Amino acid sequence: MTLELRVNGADHQVEARADESLLTVLRRELGLASVRETCGIGVCGACTVLVDALPMSGCLLLAPLAEGREIRTVESLGGEDPVQRAFAERHAFQCGYCTPAMVLAAKRLLEENPSPTEEEVRLGLAGNLCRCGSYVKIVEAVLLAAGKEREWTS
Amino acid sequence: MTDARVTGAARYSEDLDLEGQLYARLVRSPVPHARVLSVDASLVPPRCVVLVPDDVRGLARYGVQIEDETVLALDRVRYVGDVVAAVAAETPREAEEAAALVQVVYEEVPAVLDVVDAVAPDAPLVHDEIALASGGAAYFGMRPQPGTNVCHRFQLHHGDVKAAWGQADVVVEETYRTPAAQHAAMEPHACVARWDGERLEVFTGTQTPFNLREELGRIFGLSADRVRVVVPLMGGSFGIKTFLRTEAIAAALARKAGRPVKLVLPRAEEWQTLNRHAAVVTMKLGALADGTLLALETTCLADTGAYADCGPGVAQKMGFAAPGPYRIPNVRVDARCVYTNLPPAGAFRGYGQMQSAWARERAVDLLAERLGLDPLDLRLRNLLRDGDTYCTGETMHDVHFAECLEAAAAAIGWREGRRGKGLSVILKGMQTPSRASIRIERDEDAGYTLRCATTEMGQGARRAITLLAAEQLEVDPDCVRFPSPDTDVVPYDTRTTSSRSTYMMACALEAAVQALREDGTMGEGEAIEQGGLDPDTGQGIASTHWHQGAAGAEVRVDEETGKVEVVRLHCAVYAGRVVNRPGAELQNEGSMIMGLGTALFEEVVAAEGQVTNANLSDYPVPSFADLPGRLTHELIEREGAEVHGLGETALPPVPAAIGNAVASLGIPVTELPLTPERVLAAAARAVEAPA
């Protein structure tokens, strides 16, 4: 079927099957490689996209469900977004495979809660996995983007 | 410019597409051990390309330490997941559907699904013969045991253990188990293969580009100049992307199709590709009443699954490090690498050290309990110091075990009360012997280009090497280019494993910079570390350079449900000289968090040989919310010290520190992971049979 998708501010007509995920379509039809498949069951978050500003799992969203909604991927942020800058400054990544998804999830988290505690960052991002285990620095980066320093809870 | 990993511009093997490529899908065995009676692809649409056993019978066997693998399983499958056929098609979906149409007839034969059963005298044999490999990864004497499932046996004899038991005031003995685990790198295995006439090119995420070139050359009968391996950034590895995995299948399909073939493994197949060795380790320790260690005897069984991969090396390292960083006059080690009809096991961050450290450090705490000594004091009394001799006969230099352990103890407030707290300390060898080369080219724009085979999987070695090069060349790091490894261009290197790259490349760099100064335009440097152990006596040089680390943990245990909460975790690691501080910190934190998952819940579960939790819901890995309330670490440095690799050191001590913390509450756990159920069972056993 032909889908009309609005992705990163531009309208696209793409061909897809109804049983294909938005993740598959973004990668194959639009070349958006920052959206990545790791688990395929909505657990890891590597395929996070913003749908009408809300993070969702690209792998669990059947592509037709994305019609009529504003889809954003990290490619739209340009690299100078405060969250991206904080990730770079805090070296909050290793292999980087999960990083675009982390950035998007963190961006929304800060929109909902501009001054989160460390605990709120941890719980808010808990559904985004980083197997390299860069979590400590990611928390620092998100707090930095919020203008805060990390304080260990104990 | 912002890092490509943050902007989404980073490209991994999975993102690489070649003009005209087909997509591959594998056909895997649903049974653990069977004769393959027939493989029938007649239902597959003719526009798909199918690779069946008859296509690959003429290709050479492979295997980095034991030559026990063929490109497809030929007449026999040896685990659930063994690849019997492969399909390439225009789209991934078409390949998937076509693969389901390949009909295979199996005749099941008895399988062996447990490492202890596999060493029993009447066990079914997974392989009838065990042929040794000759390539670069077979760097030590292999001792297969013909007519058994043991593909390598490593023994170490030091002093007289038998006599020592009689002199000991206290002897403890216990058996400790660790399960198979999955690396779960975020990016799955992904490769693209293409042929240019009789020349093969493979683009793949691998830690071992030169081993891959060697193996592909052997399989297809090609000289080294006819095989090119290019390694893009990897989305994590932790050992799973070492040696040949799926590349030969992609290459054979590509040759048959006359088109490039891309193969990306579905997530579930990662569990069928490589796991960490499950292990059963017995540990017997004897000491004098004052805590002086007299003797240690250990047997290690490493379950390498259906194919050896680098299991012999893992078992040997598990064995020679099992005695730990202690001065023990009498030591006996018997480590065996054992075939079973389970998915293959291979390199996994820590390379066997976690398994034997779990056993030894738990046993040391058990000994302390029996002796009525503080476990920290017991360790400090026996830890190796500079100039001491290890049980391999080698002299230890630049030793910092006590410093690491005391730092870990201080961080968790050990001296203020040790209930709910645990410590552990480890040593880890670096691959020995080992060789590394690097070339520096002066560019026309006054910049420099580094050519070396060190691959990037997130560990930051390439950043560290860039910084070292810039320092030695006395230029800004931005002037140093470092293209991805390409075996056509970069000089030979053993591989990016065993936390050796930064250290070895630092040594090679000095020579390369010197040569560049003399030549003006180009300089090549090489580092060679000699050594090795006799596999029958365990004597020699195990490692020219020892990784050293300690962990301290504080836990709370819900006594009613058995749930363990780690509230404090600290690791202290000897770093020599830190080159890339953020990278070093990330490696430590990442190792600790992986160790936390190992300690608390990571475990590959199989029923009748079939992995039953091959997805990231049933096999959870640690998340943000699983982190201890406080997770900290320190890099112990020494002025003028050499550079140390830090990729793995902080993982192996973590499970034992957590296990010792749980045991301090009267719950003598012996088996990982410490699921609530196991913790309750251990607590119940302690009540029934008090220590």
Place this chain on the structure above:
Amino acid sequence: MSTEPEWLAPASLDEALALRAERREGATVVAGGTFVGILVNSRLLAPEAFLSLQRVAGLDYIRANGDLRIGALTTHRSVELSPLVRDGWPALALAFSLVASPRVRNQATVGGVLADADYASDPPSMFIALAARVVARSVRGEREVPVDELITGFYETSLEPDELVVEVVVPGGEHHATYRKFRSRSHEDRPAVGVAACRRPGELRVVVGAVAGRPQWFPDLCDPGAAPADVARGYAEAIDPISDVSGSSEYRRRVIEVEVRRALEELA
């Protein structure tokens, strides 16, 4: 290649009900699509058609007027964050907040979680403890079904093949409720045991989820005057728990006893 499934996207509830009546089991209903997404990705589901409710207006709402009424297309996240729910039915907001991740909660719907009848989901037990009922509609009309009677087994409901869940009604009135999610492994794990409990004047409901094909509720064991430990023991004896990677049957039985008691102590 397999045939491409049809995508049916009615723009109104009436149109959706007509299609549902026509296609019945032949069209898989899609609301948020998380559960369907997992099944499709895992190749456990390959329907001839999808019946998407996404364009159906008027089913995304939370209203409280004595009772709480939640439209079937309301997302988990909306329930979790709703001031109405947080003030009047805080345990329900809590149960929804513990489902998976914010990503999944942004997508998954209230109607979906009930119609899927996933044994390890958190909200169904809570709904039963709160004595909630669903409104099921078809071209034949509308009926109310207690959630306890809606979910009949592993992924099975008493919905007719032409029915859609359109609303959930949670009774108001004085009550004190809680939800406890016990995970045996990672924080991201699904529950090994989930306990929902609700006290109303003269009434107690305890419902245990994730331990059997459907939420476990034993009215006979819910004596409002009984000691928490006694109710807990009764539940542990009455339930025959499943075994899986989150815990053996025996272990779950033990945790049921602990967690039911703790839930009731919270309500004391």
